[in-house]
Ligand code: SF4
Ligand SMILES: [Zn+2]
């Protein structure tokens with residue numbers, strides 16, 4: 001399991017549920033890297049999005 | 062006393078004259094059981110004065126985040142602790158986004174930048190980007206780059222930008238509660254320059270910023286006075302880290318009242334469903350709006366948040382027998 005919440009950036013271990021965050025992520029891209037919790041650079045385009053962590057590289061939809 | 066919907070039927074549907082502020086307020090205060098009738102009337106007004114076509118648009122952020130302004134709803138302001146980081150879209154990706162937008166059948170592609178107004182770098186990117194899009198794709202290009210100088214207005218016209226978006230966001234009396242780094246009047250000034258340039262004016266705002274219903278009525282008539290070609294209607298989607306992050310989402314019934322009221326204030330204007338419709342009205346809301354006065358949609362994703370897939374909206378339009386507006390032959 002990844003260590004950080006992609007929406008709020010907090011550690012999942014301290015606050016395991018993040019139910020609202022998970023629901024919100026249906027209508028927004030992740031803003032934080034789930035591996036290290038850093039804020040990512042995110043680009044949304046009409047048909048998708050991409051997100052990049054300086055340390056862990058790119059993710060996209 | 063005449064019933065407000067009867068009054069609106071005679072004035073707006075039959076004569077094409079928009080409601081004034083007092084009458085708009087009455088629509089915004091209709092009891093729940095009359096909302097369906099108001100939407101039905103708004104739909105008839107739209108069909109009579111605009112027709113059945115729906116204008117489909119895609120939008121993309123050319124420069125995201127790091128804006129020096131403080132619009133309290135905006136996750137792209139650099140003044141709040143929002144998780145949105147500054148990022149620029151490169152030209153090939155911009156052209157690709159325009160191609161994908163055109164592939165949905167959309168005729169409008171709006172390039173947006175989170176800025177107070179454009180600087181030389183942004184204008185250069187626009188020049189290169191608009192030209193590259195025009196060489197690769199058949200689509201109308203619109204722009205939203207904040208407040209403009211007269212020279213910038215002229216430059217955009219020359220690039221072939223056909224419509225300019227600049228939202229007043231909310232009514233004049235409430236604006237200072239939402240934005241303190243520039244004034245409603247400054248925005249109005251840009252809109253006037255755009256209007257005089259011959260570009261189409263696109264101007265709307267966001268409902269649910271904490272404004273009263275009276276202020277919502279004020280906003281509707283201020284937009285009607287501006288008489289824009291298009292009014293995008295957004296509903297606040299409270300963003301983490303912004304001053305409005307804890308503002309409750311607008312009651313869906315109030316959102317529907319507002320849709321009907323704005324159509325009855327502006328019978329001939331393109332009224333576009335923009336951001337926040339999914340979170341405020343759910344999946345059914347798109348149908349209710351399209352049958353209640355709305356005649357344009359933004360399809361796909363927004364600038365920093367995601368929308369439902371374009372195919373869902375296009376299938377709905379087919380089901381409602383509402384043709385997607387075609388590119389005009391004069392393009
Ligand atoms: S000017 Fe535009 S990008 Fe900047 S804070 Fe206001 S709404 Fe956001
Ligand atoms: Zn979370």
Ligand SMILES: [Zn+2]
Nearest residue numbers: 033036053056
């Ligand atoms: Zn990382």
